[in-house]
Amino acid sequence: MRKLLLLLISSFWLFATDLTLEIVKEVNALPSVVIEDATVDVETLINRKLFNLLVGDLEVSAHFQVDHTRNLANFSDPVNYMKYKGKDFLIRYRLFYDDFNKLNLEGAIYNLKSGTKILVKRYRISDNDRFAFLAHHLIFDFNQVLGFNDVSFLKSFVIFSKYTAPKQADIVISDYTLTYQKTVVHGGLNLFPKWADKEHKRFYYTQIKDKPVLYLVDIYKGTRRKIIESEGMLVCSDVSDNGTKLLLTMAPNMQPDIYIFDLITGELQRVTFYPGIDVNGHFVENERKIIFVSDRLGYPTIFAKRIGSRAVQRVVYHGRNNSACSTFGDYVVYSSRETNNAFGPNTFNLYLVSTTSDYIRRLTANGVNIFPRFASDGETILYIKEYGRQSGLGLIRLKYNKSYLYPLSVGKIQSIDW
């Protein structure tokens, strides 16, 4: 009997070991990358930051196994293949200032297995504060050359509103790691920034003075245009694919409801008619339907509605407070409060659901995970994670089942868009 039991335990152990082996195998399947720094005459701080950004970008792309060692080399030296035996790719880079005192990044990427140079490119930036984008561009191009999935989110601007004092909030543009930050709207209460186009050249935001007013800002022309105003509250929650229709939360009669505003005709169409709270409208299913947050059940949760119809359909059947969502195609990501403690720490997890099937997937396991936003590729989700008194900017790569966290030191974020 004892022998039988021992055999049984051994066989369980064997299966467990197999499972571990399988994971290790999967990790090893990713191509390995090493980085060589050939910078000579640029401040150490910028160079160190750039090296870390390159490592971070490679990690977040989820296509590589990254060696975090900062190897030194001369840019024109031949590659030391012996040193990097077993590795697949080498990124050699150097930072330098050109004759116009502009920062340049020269990158050369080698395939160590075939001994070929697969990319040689020089990047130049006019404003040295934006050096983070040098790293983002190099890693984006590296992924492109190898034919991997689109990682253009690396180069995307993030826009967010942060509180600076009571009734004061600024709007800031940054790269996805928040290394580069530029305040674009300052003074007063400036909230809910939302990109107006895929190119991230213009954005909408709400300014609250006596009344909330929605403005459209062109960041390259430096212009601002008033779009609409409303009593009580006004938020641009989503923009249609062609940029001509806005989903707004407005309260012209003191009642927060969702409206569609046609920018061409100026027509305002009310979509929801519930006397409670309806907010956070997002287009889904080719803009025939909207997903929104409502307190119809006595607590906020996610609903769907076909535009023009009266019927409302519940989308999420769990959680006691599902008060934020974002959509891409037919998918909805939302933040759900898993615990019901009104006066203490709560857990907010992110979930991914489909509006056309029963698909549901939990994306986070602990902490307070809020403000989920899809990137334009639909495969990456940006969110804010709060743990204790600190907060971080999180990234989830859906296809690769990986998540990353960057420490946030920008104060309290009001709203974010990507």
Next chain:
Amino acid sequence: MKRVLLCSLCLGVLVLSGCAKKSVEVETPSTPTTTQEAATPVNEGEGIQTIGQTQEQMSEEAKLQKMKMIEAEAKKIYFDFDKYNIRPDQVPNVDYDAKLFNLPDAKEFKIKVEGNCDEWGSDEYNYALGLKRAKSVKEALTIRGVDAGRMSIISYGESNPVCTEHTKECWAKNRRVEFELIP
């Protein structure tokens, strides 16, 4: 011609001699009279204005002070977590505010009803929650006789905390409606 001149001279001598006799009889005044000079105008300082408040300004300031006093006097209305209905324990505060805003001194002012929230809740939902709280209070004040036309509502979401600690007492203080008077 010579005869005319001679006659005139004699007449003059006669007149002068007569006048000299008279002047002896005239009393000399006790204080000699002096010629009065024209007053020199003093222009320095002409046009200097007194720095002070006009009646209009003084009444504006008094109005502002009165407004601030009423604002400070008004009671804040507190709410439960995630709720926008007025709690039974807050009804006396609403009654008090209604009476205060209906006083003759307060009636000249408009009232901005401001809804606020704690730090929990999402970006948009929190602003809507603040708005619903402000709406509840406006409706309650209207029922108690405060003219609805005097009141406007706005939500500041979680942007206007009175307490920034991460404690339940602090969150409870932030879930409130307060008032700003407008001239």
